[in-house]
Amino acid sequence: MLKRLWPLCGLLAILAAACAVDSSGPTAGESPQLFLTPAAVADLAVDDDGMAVPGNCDDATPTHSTISAAVGAASPGQTIQVCPGAYPEAVSITQSLALVGPNAGVSGLGARAAEATITTGATTVLIGAEDVTVDGFAIVGDFGVYVTGASSSGIQVLNNLITGTSRALSFDPGGDGINILGNSLFSNVRSLHLAGSPFANVKINENRFSGAAGTGVFFSGNGSIAGYEFKSNELNHLANMAARISNGVVSMNTINARTIIDLHNSSITQNTFNGASLRPCLQLFGMQFGEDPSTNVMISHNQFNDCGAAGSGSYALQLSEGVDQITITKNTFMNSYDGISTRLRFVGDAPGPEPPPADWTLNPNIHINRNAILASRNHGINNTVLGTLDAECNWWGSAAGPAGTNDASGDVDYTPWLTGADLDNAPCNGPLPPVAVNKDQCKNGGWMVHGRADGSRFKNQGDCIQYVNTGK
Ligand SMILES: [Ca+2]
Numbered sequence: 001m002l003k004r005l006w007p008l009c010g011l012l013a014i015l016a017a018a019c020a021v022d023s024s025g026p027t028a029g030e031s032p033q034l035f036l037t038p039a040a041v042a043d044l045a046v047d048d049d050g051m052a053v054p055g056n057c058d059d060a061t062p063t064h065s066t067i068s069a070a071v072g073a074a075s076p077g078q079t080i081q082v083c084p085g086a087y088p089e090a091v092s093i094t095q096s097l098a099l100v101g102p103n104a105g106v107s108g109l110g111a112r113a114a115e116a117t118i119t120t121g122a123t124t125v126l127i128g129a130e131d132v133t134v135d136g137f138a139i140v141g142d143f144g145v146y147v148t149g150a151s152s153s154g155i156q157v158l159n160n161l162i163t164g165t166s167r168a169l170s171f172d173p174g175g176d177g178i179n180i181l182g183n184s185l186f187s188n189v190r191s192l193h194l195a196g197s198p199f200a201n202v203k204i205n206e207n208r209f210s211g212a213a214g215t216g217v218f219f220s221g222n223g224s225i226a227g228y229e230f231k232s233n234e235l236n237h238l239a240n241m242a243a244r245i246s247n248g249v250v251s252m253n254t255i256n257a258r259t260i261i262d263l264h265n266s267s268i269t270q271n272t273f274n275g276a277s278l279r280p281c282l283q284l285f286g287m288q289f290g291e292d293p294s295t296n297v298m299i300s301h302n303q304f305n306d307c308g309a310a311g312s313g314s315y316a317l318q319l320s321e322g323v324d325q326i327t328i329t330k331n332t333f334m335n336s337y338d339g340i341s342t343r344l345r346f347v348g349d350a351p352g353p354e355p356p357p358a359d360w361t362l363n364p365n366i367h368i369n370r371n372a373i374l375a376s377r378n379h380g381i382n383n384t385v386l387g388t389l390d391a392e393c394n395w396w397g398s399a400a401g402p403a404g405t406n407d408a409s410g411d412v413d414y415t416p417w418l419t420g421a422d423l424d425n426a427p428c429n430g431p432l433p434p435v436a437v438n439k440d441q442c443k444n445g446g447w448m449v450h451g452r453a454d455g456s457r458f459k460n461q462g463d464c465i466q467y468v469n470t471g472k
């Protein structure tokens with residue numbers, strides 16, 4: 001039935017996307033693909049079987065069999081459609097182009113159609129121009145995708161599976177308007193590297209970062225990023241986001257790796273951090289390694305699970321020297337070694353004397369309020385430096401407040417505390433007064449230091465005696 005439509009499809013190339021039959025037979029493993037609506041038909045087509053037209057990989061018209069040949073034939077701003085297949089070639093792009101693979105628009109984290117797989121042992125996709133899009137490929141190399149040249153402005157890396165021996169995705173120059181969305185990036189050294197500066201308006205959303213070793217996500221410490229989204233990623237690879245990031249939002253990620261970040265005028269919200277009881281979870285950069293200490297950061301509504309272990313990496317959340325205007329609220333810290341700690345200055349940090357002990361003083365504008373701090377294994381809050389840490393109005397898992405290893409250590413103001421688990425509404429009135437059980441406890445001012453079993457206070461001695469007698 002469909003075979004009989006074939007001549008019509010050949011005549012009406014513009015409608016070719018409606019015709020899924022390949023009279024020459026598809027490449028092994030290649031199922032018929034419908035890429036693009038006719039209105040979005042690409043300018044050039046590539047298929048490793050040497051036959052396709054834009055919009056139809058199964059057309060019998062001869063075309064480029066390598067991506068490099070199509071890139072060489074393209075004019076600036078054109079779109080190149082790449083059909084499923086194997087492309088063992090290094091692709092170098094030196095002008096604005098869009099490379100559109102068979103999984104364009106399809107996340108790298110889920111089910112995919114047959115891939116266009118580009119593979120070399122060296123740098124596989126080299127981008128040396130602004131406004132280049134690479135969407136919907138599988139890419140394997142020493143460097144998977146490597147952005148070089150004077151500027152990375154307008155680079156879009158979307159919906160790819162990228163594996164790199166040294167780097168999966170690496171940017172040498174800074175730039176404005178960079179989207180890294182929907183990719184699965186794997187490397188045992190670096191899954192993502194931003195080396196250049198300055199960057200602006202960088203979105204890194206809905207990706208997965210994986211690798212067994214290395215600093216997986218690394219931003220150069222002398223760089224800057226103004227305007228930053230890091231949302232809904234799955235981060236399984238140590239992240240050192242050392243660039244000075246301003247106006248950033250880190251939200252809704254699942255983070256299964258230690259993460260260190262330098263943030264300014266930014267927020268960290270609605271993330272889940274998992275430490276597996278062996279690694280620390282989140283550290284805010286201070287002035288170690290010459291960083292500009294994090295300032296004006298809201299850390300709220302995050303879940304920290306099983307973070308930290310004895311030794312240097314002991315925390316769910318750690319504040320480093322010099323951070324200021326930090327608000328930590330409505331988070332849950334569950335089963336951490338230390339829930340929240342302050343970082344001692346270590347040898348190699350600049351500036352100041354070495355080594356520890358507590359040799360720096362907290363800024364006063366750090367507030368830890370209305371969090372749940374539960375089942376900590378060493379300390380719920382561990383302040384190892386000078387200055388008082390404001391930790392009033394937290395819920396410690398009991399109306400009786402901190403206890404056992406779920407406690408506060410060092411100079412921490414933790415009273416009053418919440419006497420209920422509702423972080424939005426529980427009263428901040430702990431410690432609760434001892435319950436009056438006989439009327440003698442009401443006399444001689446005793447009514448002022450006793451209370452009811454629900455934690456409420458008495459108005460006067462008579463109120464107290466009535467409670468003892470009637471329970472009301
Ligand atoms: Ca074909």
Ligand SMILES: [Ca+2]
Pocket residue numbers: 027030047048049083084085086
């Ligand atoms: Ca093919």
Ligand SMILES: [Ca+2]
Pocket residue numbers: 392413414415416
């Ligand atoms: Ca207090």
